Amino acid sequence: MIRKLSYACKRCASCRDWSWYDSRLPGFSEGITKAGYTICPTYKHSAGFESDFPRGKVRLAMGLTENALGATEGLIRKMFECTSCGNCTAHCPGNRQDKLDPLEVILATRSFILKQGLKAPGDLHAHLGKPLRSQPLSPRWIEESARRSNPSGTLGFFPGCASPSIVSRLFPTIARAFLSTLAASGMEYQTLDEGWCCGYLQYSAGDRDNARALAEKNLSSVRERGVRTIVTTCAGCYFMFSSVYPRLSDEWRASGLKVMHSTHLLASLLESGDLKLANAPGRSIRVSYHDPCDLGRKGGVFEEPRAVLRSIPGVELVEMEQRRENAFCCGAGSGLKVVNPDMALNIAKDRVRQAEETGAELLVTCCPACLWNLSQAAKSLGSALQVMDLCELTDRARGGG
């Protein structure tokens, strides 16, 4: 499969820079050419050789699988210096003919590397071997008043893994805000606090066997609780449940489980009138929205977050040029924060600058990894831009928080 896809590459380098005028593409402003902007986030912050963007990585894949190249440390590192944002696939003319998926080649090559008994670079390898259990939502995290757990409810909130070294300080606030909002809207839910990490890191690193095992563990957990609909506040978890699990696990595919992101539910509650956002700030605030790659480009969710934002009184939504299907990555995906933290941070700084160009005071997103990396970047730049999760902003607008 890798070899066949590799040969499909016609070497146009659209995966590096967007080189085609096409104002019909969604996400582009009408009448303005969008040629020349960077597609691959890691390319821009590398030395710029062939292997630093997808075309070169596809060529490396070809060399590896045809035994023309040895899997040296340097080569392996190049294959893992990718956020798996999927922007290359979205812009690849070969993909537009249903042939080449550069991201799939990269992920399959990572899998090929791991199957040879070789290791992912650096600390990433250590993380892969230790998938985490999702943390129970103890009172330490959730205010008692927000708890509306219904052990027999069919809506299950998946809190996700809470690696203390990564996102634990983010998850509680996002989860608290979201669940408070649900509770205030009269929604009943149960928390799937005996689940496991969704396996996003394992899957994107090419460890499909472990990702599959995690899918099956999570399926058991969900079934035991009688949940029929899973909702999560994490874009990565949403991507795994909705797009990857059905491909990895026949059982999951046959389960009929419905998967929602928090923005789906919030938008639905606003439309039905069950959620009212009356707590307007004292003035209008310019807000820009960062489309997380796993939710937007790969998950197809663009409208719901925007609908929620537009419903918040006082919010003026100002869009970045690279948005929706063409959104620029935050840099945190696919373990890049572990493989090359400087590169990941520099990518996020680009995104923060793009947000600043809109004149926004607040940058909102719907992914804890994006939130984390963008916040770090804004702080590193000394930017006045605040970064916040949509659940938190919504909860404040409800009168919570």
Next chain:
Amino acid sequence: MVKSDRHSTVVERLREISGRQYATDEAYELWCYTGYNLPRTPQAVVRPARTEEIVKIVQLAREEQLALIPRGLASRATPAGNRPYPRTEGGIVVDMTRMTRIRDINPVTMTVTAEAGLTVAQLSTELVRHGHRIITGTLAPFCATLGSITGNGPGAIKFGTRQEQVVDLEVVLGTGEVLQTEPGVFGALMGGKYGSPNLTELFMKARGTLGIITAVTFYMHALPETVSYRDYGFPQTKDAVAFLLKVQEEGMTYLPGVFEVYVWSEHTLQLYKNNSLIRRQNGDFCRLLDSFPPYPADVVGVVLEGTPQQVALDERRLDAIAGRFSGVDLGPEPARDHYANCNWSGNTKAHEDRSGRYDTFAEPHFETQVDCYEEARGMTARIAEDLGFSIGERYWRGSRLSRRMLTHSAAVTFNDLDPDERERAGTYYTRVLGEAERYKGMGDGRIDPAALRVGRRLREQIKRLVDPDDIMYPGVEVKEE
């Protein structure tokens, strides 16, 4: 030429010139730079950012007797990607894609100077903000870098070939000198047409054998008020060609669009009709294909621009001419997609049939005089049949409406994953181009065989003058002693 075996020293010196992270001899990186337009593995790759760095790289190459192979984005969007291979092993690939500055946009002389590693798309994006554009040929290869686009390529009907759009080049010669081919305002305004011989064309057409192009000055043009597209279907190929020649005779050589005559064989029609992407994204084009009869129908793609009144008048004139040859207006979509939305060009297109093969086209181009095109058509069909191929797609294109030449292309489909088919496709390519001369034609790369023979000695002398150590594509212009 002696190949240096001091690899590590060479890479270290390259790092001193361009920066530690911008030179490498890692095996996996060299692999990435091999293939397609460079079949032999280089010994190092360097990414310079300034002309001064390239001067030092040239000096290093001379000392170490190493070939220099300049490289743009290697997208194969222009025939510059088909340049001859250096005849030595090793060598240094000079990756020009760090040289991307726009040095000057001059609205008085209507010229723009930019570095050779910038893509057409990047330059065009910036010029649009100023209300300007450059003309790079009607098959707009936006992913091509400016250095390559000057080497070769088909031309625009209205504006001339790409070469005619270039005012001036900055070139680092094989001696290490930096040459400005048309210095000064007078040179820029007059394009070197008066006074001294035109050195710009010499270096543009040298395909990298005389020096490394580091910056290009183009003429700028105003953005048109209106752009319109036209496609006409004709019952027979000869009607389409007659239409094209008639438009020339009627003096409509101010039109910018290249006229392409596509001959839709049943095989090609089915390939396009079965293509799910085309069905999904271009319903108009599918309706067009659905309207085709089962046997070949010809479409001529036209681009018009100007004021709305001018364009409307041209459309009426063209409709009338087409009507004389039983031409039918098929709507603007194919031309618009092809020219405006920049379907990437290059010598292969991929279509996968349902059996899981990986079908690709081999598509040799050559130009013929208009009185020879039917014979040329027969020639390609015979060679294809001889090798067991059927012709997938053919088209003719008048590269300059004021000239009586047609560009002929006869593509065959082969399975890229089958070494035998790949070899046969290569044989087809070589044989067609070899035969082209008999049809008063010139093959890919636009090299006139007669000129190659006549000017050979002079070119060798020029080569020895500007590249005494034969480091620029060695062995190509000067025979090895």
